[in-house]
Amino acid sequence: MDKTVLNLNLNHHLKTALAYFFIVSLLGLLLRLFFVVSLPGGFRFNYILHAHSHTALLGWVYLGLMTLVYKVFLKGSYQPKNYQRIFILTNISVLGMLCSFPFQGYALYSISFSTLYLIASYFFAGFIVKNIPEEYRYAPSWVLVKTGLFYLIFSSLGTWGIGPISAMFGTSSFWFKDALYFFLHFLYSGFFFMTLLGVLFHFLKQRGVVLSKKKFNSAYTHLNIGIVLSYFLSVLWNKPLAIFYFLAGLGAVYQIYGYFLIYRLVKPHLGLLKKEFKIFHYRILKTAVLLMGLRIFLQLLSVLPYIATLAFKFRDFIIGYLHMVFLGIVIPVLLIFLHQLKLLQLSKNAFLIFLIGVGITELMLFYRATAFWLGWPLIDLHLFNWLLLGFSALFPISIAWIILYHCKNNPFKSLK
Numbered sequence: 001m002d003k004t005v006l007n008l009n010l011n012h013h014l015k016t017a018l019a020y021f022f023i024v025s026l027l028g029l030l031l032r033l034f035f036v037v038s039l040p041g042g043f044r045f046n047y048i049l050h051a052h053s054h055t056a057l058l059g060w061v062y063l064g065l066m067t068l069v070y071k072v073f074l075k076g077s078y079q080p081k082n083y084q085r086i087f088i089l090t091n092i093s094v095l096g097m098l099c100s101f102p103f104q105g106y107a108l109y110s111i112s113f114s115t116l117y118l119i120a121s122y123f124f125a126g127f128i129v130k131n132i133p134e135e136y137r138y139a140p141s142w143v144l145v146k147t148g149l150f151y152l153i154f155s156s157l158g159t160w161g162i163g164p165i166s167a168m169f170g171t172s173s174f175w176f177k178d179a180l181y182f183f184l185h186f187l188y189s190g191f192f193f194m195t196l197l198g199v200l201f202h203f204l205k206q207r208g209v210v211l212s213k214k215k216f217n218s219a220y221t222h223l224n225i226g227i228v229l230s231y232f233l234s235v236l237w238n239k240p241l242a243i244f245y246f247l248a249g250l251g252a253v254y255q256i257y258g259y260f261l262i263y264r265l266v267k268p269h270l271g272l273l274k275k276e277f278k279i280f281h282y283r284i285l286k287t288a289v290l291l292m293g294l295r296i297f298l299q300l301l302s303v304l305p306y307i308a309t310l311a312f313k314f315r316d317f318i319i320g321y322l323h324m325v326f327l328g329i330v331i332p333v334l335l336i337f338l339h340q341l342k343l344l345q346l347s348k349n350a351f352l353i354f355l356i357g358v359g360i361t362e363l364m365l366f367y368r369a370t371a372f373w374l375g376w377p378l379i380d381l382h383l384f385n386w387l388l389l390g391f392s393a394l395f396p397i398s399i400a401w402i403i404l405y406h407c408k409n410n411p412f413k414s415l416k
Contacts, residue, residue, distance in 0.1 A: 009080060011410065013067050013087055014343050018403050020059030020094065025395040027052040032392045035385040044105070051101035056326065057187060058117055059094040064334050065195050066090070069128060069145060071341050072202050073136055086123045093117035106171055111163045118156045125149040140216050141205055144198035147224065151190025158182030174238045181234035189227050192330050197262065199337050200273075207272045211265060219261030226255025233299055236308040245303060252300040259296060263289070280348055281336045284355070291328045295321075316369035320362055327358045335402075345409040350401035357394030364388050 027048060034045050070083060096113030104110060128149060136142040161179040169175050204211070229251025232244050266273075274282050298321065301307045311317045335351065338344035364387070371378040378384065 009084065010067055010071055010343060013063065014338065015403070015407070016091065017060055017063035017067065018344075018399070018406070020055055020063065020098075022396060022399045022403060023098070024052060024056040024060055025399050027055065029389070029392055029396060032385070032389040036382065036389055043102075047102050047105045050105055050110070051098055054097045054101060054114070055094065057184075058090075059098070061192065061326070061330060061334065062121075063087075063090065063094075064338065065192065066124060067343060068199060068334070068337055068341065069195060071343060072199055073128065073133070073142065073145070074131055082127055086120055086127060089120040089123065090117065093120055106162065106166050111166075114159060114162075118159055121152055121156065125153055139201075139205060140211055140220075141198045141201040143216075143220065144194050144201060147220075148191045148194030148198060151186045151194060151227070155183050155186035155190060158184075158186070177237075178235050182231060185231045185234050186227075188325060188330065189230065196330070196333050196337065200266075203273065203276055203340070204266070204269055207269070207276065209269050209272065215261070215265055219258055219265055221258075222254050222261060223258025226251050226253070226258045230255050230299060233302055233308075236302065236305070237312040239305070239309075245305070249300070249303040252296065252303055256296050256300065259292065277336065277340060281339070284332050284336060284351075288329045288333050291324060295325060295329070310373065314369040314372055316365045316372075320365035320369065323358070323365070324362055328362065345406045347402055347405035350398050350405055353394055353401070354398035357391060357398060360391045360394075361388060364391070 030043075030048055031045065031052060033039065034043075034048075066087065074083070093113045093116040096116065097110055100107075100109040100113060129146065132142060132146075158179045158181070162176065162183075165173065165175045165179055201211075229247050232248035232251060235244060236248055273285075277285065302311055311321075332351075332355065335344065335346055339346040364384070367376075368378065368384065370376060
């Protein structure tokens with residue numbers, strides 16, 4: 001096939017994903033607006049929140065990872081039309097969710113489009129597995145990505161349960177929340193992180209690194225046990241039986257050890273990775289690793305009943321944690337990998353503004369939650385919300401800059 005056409009298609013797909021990224025930032029800004037002004041009655045916070053989260057995870061990050069995986073493993077595929085059809089089906093489902101969630105929350109149309117997304121994700125996973133070139137079949141990079149695809153499918157069990165649970169018990173029941181957390185946990189702890197790890201190992205393979213099979217298998221096994229068992233951390237909020245606390249704690253420990261083994265496997269080759277990436281990007285990747293360490297440490301702490309209750313009592317702890325995972329780890333790494341694979345022309349200044357926005361808003365969220373918890377001094381709450389809104393505006397500004405810079409410096413624009 002003509003690789004020029006393939007590159008052009010992937011560039012178009014990436015622009016679509018980036019467009020969702022910008023829309024997500026605007027929806028996030030709208031959510032902040034709820035706390036500073038009175039919005040018309042047609043705007044409902046929870047409905048906008050559902051649109052924000054679904055478009056972020058299934059529109060921007062998922063499509064970005066689709067493009068990344070295709071570029072890394074199937075760049076020589078002779079079936080681009082099948083991938084194109086899957087991409088279009090996925091976009092129909094995302095646009096449907098984006099247009100239905102703000103007006104009805106979890107209801108007929110939004111659930112229908114969510115179901116369509118699940119079907120599209122199954123097609124995507126099957127397409128990648130079926131067409132993977134022989135040269136990758138036993139490579140650690142592909143093992144990780146294939147496992148990520150398994151978690152993508154596995155996470156959908158939670159989504160399939162949301163419809164019936166909503167009808168029988170309502171969206172405020174603990175069953176609904178447990179099903180939603182099941183979907184979220186295996187989507188980001190499984191699919192997102194495993195896929196990004198797989199791409200990282202691909203960069204090592206490109207540099208000629210041959211990893212110890214025994215050490216990789218050990219890290220892989222511990223990490224997967226940790227991912228599965230750490231789901232139980234998500235159900236501790238409803239104070240379950242003691243066995244669930246034990247399983248959650250065991251999962252947290254396994255996950256810590258699994259990532260430690262991954263780090264020890266990669267550590268001897270950090271010099272090669274430093275040469276692979278720009279120095280600024282390499283520093284951001286190191287920061288993401290530190291944040292990942294903080295994430296799994298916080299997960300371990302949440303096994304304690306007092307900490308688990310505290311986290312769910314003060315909403316900013318949960319929001320801050322989720323934003324740290326997605327805005328501090330997943331999205332920066334995804335952007336850097338897309339740039340490294342020459343899919344995205346990434347402006348350093350725009351990226352820096354985005355990261356500044358992440359840092360400031362994270363500090364504000366965690367400080368406010370801690371202030372409410374410990375009785376620390378806090379400026380006027382209304383003023384605090386205005387400041388949070390103002391700093392959150394850095395996200396759409398920086399993302400628009402990223403998109404415009406990419407379009408202006410698009411290496412394939414001459415092919416249009």
